[in-house]
Amino acid sequence: MILVTGATGNVGRHVLDLLVAGGHAVRALSRSPQEAVWPAEVDVVAGDLAAPASLDAALAGVESVFLFAVPGSGPAFVAAAQRAGVRRVVLLSSGGVDDEAEVQDGPIAAYHAEIEQALRGSGLAWTFLRPDVFAANSLMWAGQTRSGDVIRGAHAEAASAPVHEADIAAVAAAALTEDGHAGQVYRLTGPQSLSHADQAAILGRALGRPIRYAELPAETVRQAMSAHVPGPILDNIFTTWAASVGRTAPTTTDIEKVTGRPARSYHDWALDHAAAF
Template identity: 80%
Template sequence: MILVTGATGNVGRHVLDLLVEDGRAVRVLTRRPQNAVWPAEVDVVAGDLADAASLGTALAGADTVFLFAVPGSGPGFVAAARQAGVRRVVLLSSGAVSDDDEVQDGPIASYHAEIEQALRASGLEWTFLRPDVFAANTLMWAGQTKSGDVVRGAYAEAAAAPVHEADIAAVAAAALTQDGHAGRVYELTGPESLTHAEQARILGEVLGRPIRFAELPAETVRQAMSAHVPAPILDGIFKVWSESVGRAAPTTTDVEKVTGRPARSYREWVLDRATAF
């Protein structure tokens, strides 16, 4: 039995679909089972990764877990997973984590690194997925593209190698179901470095109308985002954006190495999600 956490999220919903398509016995853990429609063959259990005492039913009989990283949840999850007899864990970590730094740079890297550390010390088989920026982050532009052809945001020239959530999920599904991934850290990127302005241009090309990225002062955008993003996470996002101006984002071939097919481009991602815009 494979337990999928984060199954209502960008990545986890693809992980769930791939495992179901593959005929695997799957259970999901969610805080609100009633808020989603689930495939008939999936066992759905309520639980909260922030409360290890709530995980017993979800973990009972699970030998493999796709783990969403909830800040501070590492030690509690590891204790519950060991007690339940879990053997293998694939963690959705973050490309912000660095193995070179003794102290992680910022809160996003820190909390993912803490969960990685708990798993490294657990005696469980672990695989860490460290994605770069998700292509799905540009869904935050959808409200603007529905009402016009200009996307306003911070740092037009900030570059990333946006990764398709389906590619992260494909790597996860391989690591969950195949041997040979234990102790591996996969750095997952899209195939090319693109600035915000270039992503907006590609979005427009796929939608068939010219879409332009208009740069706003960082502080203005930060204020707007602060309504729904916690301050330490905002700090991390703005630090990454400001530091990636004028710098090509590195790309890796880990998606292809694990799945046998090259990482999908940002253009392919827009084609898959065009109706959202």
């Protein structure tokens, strides 16, 4: 049995579908399972990674886990996994984690690194997926593109190599079901470094409309986002954007190495999600 946590999320829902399509026995964990629609083949359990007492039932009979990173949850998850006899864990970590750093650069990298650390010392066979920025972050622009052709946001020239969530999931499914991935750290990127302005233009091509990115002062955007995102995380996002302005984001071929297929492009992602925009 494979347990998929974060199963209602951008990545987890694809992991679930790939495992079901591959004929694997799958259990999905959600804090509110009644609010989602699940494939008939999936065993669904209510559970919360921040409430370790709920994990024993979820982990009973489980051999492998796709793990969503809830801040601070590493040690209790590891203890529950060891009690249940889990053998393999594939963690959805972050591209921000830096193995060379004594102190991680910001809270996002720090809490993912803490969970990695708990797994490294656990005796479980672990695989870490460290994605770059998700292409799915662009969904935050959907409200603007539904009402016009201009995306207003911060740092037009901030660069990343946005990665399709289905590619992250394909690597996860391979690591959960094949041998040879234990102890591996996969740095998952899209095929190309793109600025926010580039992404807007590509989105426009996919939608058949001339979409452009209009830069606003970072502080204006930060204020608007502060209603939904906690302050320290928001600071982390804006610091990362500012630091990447005018840079070329590194790309890797880890997705192709693991799945045998090149990473999907941002244009592919935009076509897959055109309806949202």
